[in-house]
Amino acid sequence: MKLVDLRSDTVTKPTTAMRRAMAEAEVGDDVYGEDPTVNRLQERAAELFGKEAALFVPSGTMGNQICVKLHTRPGTEIILEERSHIFNYEMGAAAAFSGVTCRPVRGEDGLLNWNLIAPAIHHSAPYYVTPTSLVALENSHNMAGGAVLPLSVINDICQHAHALGLPTHLDGARIFNAALALNTTVAEIARPFDSVMFCLSKGLGAPVGSMIVGTKDFIKEAVSVRKMLGGGMRQVGVLATAGMLALEESPKLLAEDHANAKRLATGLAELPGVKIDPERVQTNIAIFDIAATGISTAQMAAELKTRGVLANGINAREMRMVTHYDVSREEIKQTIKITKEILGR
Ligand SMILES: Cc1ncc(COP(=O)(O)O)c(C=O)c1O
Incomplete structure (x- = not known):
């Protein structure tokens, strides 16, 4: 049965087209930056998301945590939604790896807005108050029933955060679902964020892999943090080729x-x-x-x-x-x- x-x-299994492409993928050593299939996937992701650069990573968790590490410094805190993945389901990695605490804020039906976030931010607070270093959103929001943050809310949050000098990160594990629900593009959702992580291995059906997108400088540093986490992979074009099909075909x-x-x-x-x-x-x-x-x-x-x-x-x-x-x-x-x-x- x-x-x-x-x-x-x-739980999606790779499609027949993905399996065929995997068997035939052109590969090289990606730690040397020499896997042509990975390079193509990264270029295409950057283009689709309207960002300067992209990086293939083994999992969504690693992608999120690389971004947390790069945006923060130890002894600071991240603002996120109470039911968010980074806060609940990443094994306390933000604390263990980046030395930051998480300040969860309850969204309305899981959805944050600037009025909810503002009181939780510690900016220009007395020196003994843990300073905020990052605002991280999730769209669509998994544990809020796949709820979607509208563009106006995203833009407003990012604008306010940036005005305070705070970077913003999006856990866009299911950003293609969010884009469809909002009748917009992933680039439009990604636009106000300093970094975005998205997964190829969820509804898009790739067997393995997520990506982070951001500026060239950010992604250059992300390569080093990925290596630190043991995420530097070798002939990984065999996975990236499935990721490419996930990116091009699965959103339909x-x-x-x-x-x-x-x-x-x-x-x-x-x-x-x-x-x-x-x-x-x-x-x-x-x-x-x-x-x-x-x-x-x-x-x-x-x-x-x-x-x-x-x-x-x-x-x-x-x-x-x-x-x-x-x-x-x-x-x-x-x-x-x-x-x-x-x-x-
Ligand atoms: C919203 C969200 N972010 C991140 C992740 C992490 O992805 P991975 O399982 O590839 O580490 C998941 C996984 O379910 C998720 O639902």
């Missing part, structure tokens, strides 16, 4: 993922005790509250699994389902039916 895997968009498929997430949310919203507002499902992530059903999230995940659907509880109340190109419209229907059956027992 084929499992319907809605745990994450990271995301509309179907968004439509499927919306269908899923609409179906789930009709089930007794399930709380989700389909209007708020803007991208490929549906987070729904099942506390009122009397079934725990662990139980729900287990019951779904016995019926061939994989999904995770993210806390005691909420389940998360993520759509991607390996899940069809029919399987979404099936998932709603199965969830209904579990709740109807």
Whole structure:
């Protein structure tokens, strides 16, 4: 039985075209800057994002942490959203590797704006107050149900931060989903940020890899920090070639993922005790509250699994389902039916 895997968009398998390209990739030693496929991917990413340069890194976490390291100095703090990936799911790397603390700010439905951020910033504060060194946003916001920060809000936050001399970083793991939801380009979202990290290995389907984009000087330093973290790779064109297909081809498929997430949310919203507002499902992530059903999230995940659907509880109340190109419209229907059956027992 084929499992319907809605745990994450990271579970996507490389396409046939990616596997073929990997077998035939032209490669060289990328630590010497001699892998032509990696170089092409980096040039193309920089072009697409409207930045001077780009760097291929093994993971989103490494990409984010390289940027944190370069923007900050030890003994300072980063402002981020309470449910953000950098704060919650990167093993305290900002503290362990860059010596910075995180100041989480709760967004409205996960979305920050300057009014929420401003009071948390320590700028020109007395010398004994931990100074802010970076503002980091996440778009789309994974744990806020794939919520999307509008361009006007992004621009406003970055403008205010820059006016205070603070750099801005975007965790754009799913920036292509955000761009689709906002009906804009990734370059337009990336424009006000000093650095952006985005993932090739999530909804875009590459087996491995993320990228960071920024100025030439920033990326030059990022190469050294990547090496420090053990992220200097050799004939990595075999991965970059899949990344290139992810970059060029996969964004076209995301509309179907968004439509499927919306269908899923609409179906789930009709089930007794399930709380989700389909209007708020803007991208490929549906987070729904099942506390009122009397079934725990662990139980729900287990019951779904016995019926061939994989999904995770993210806390005691909420389940998360993520759509991607390996899940069809029919399987979404099936998932709603199965969830209904579990709740109807
Ligand atoms: C928003 C966000 N940022 C960063 C990452 C980290 O990516 P990776 O798993 O490649 O380290 C993830 C992974 O799920 C994510 O959802």
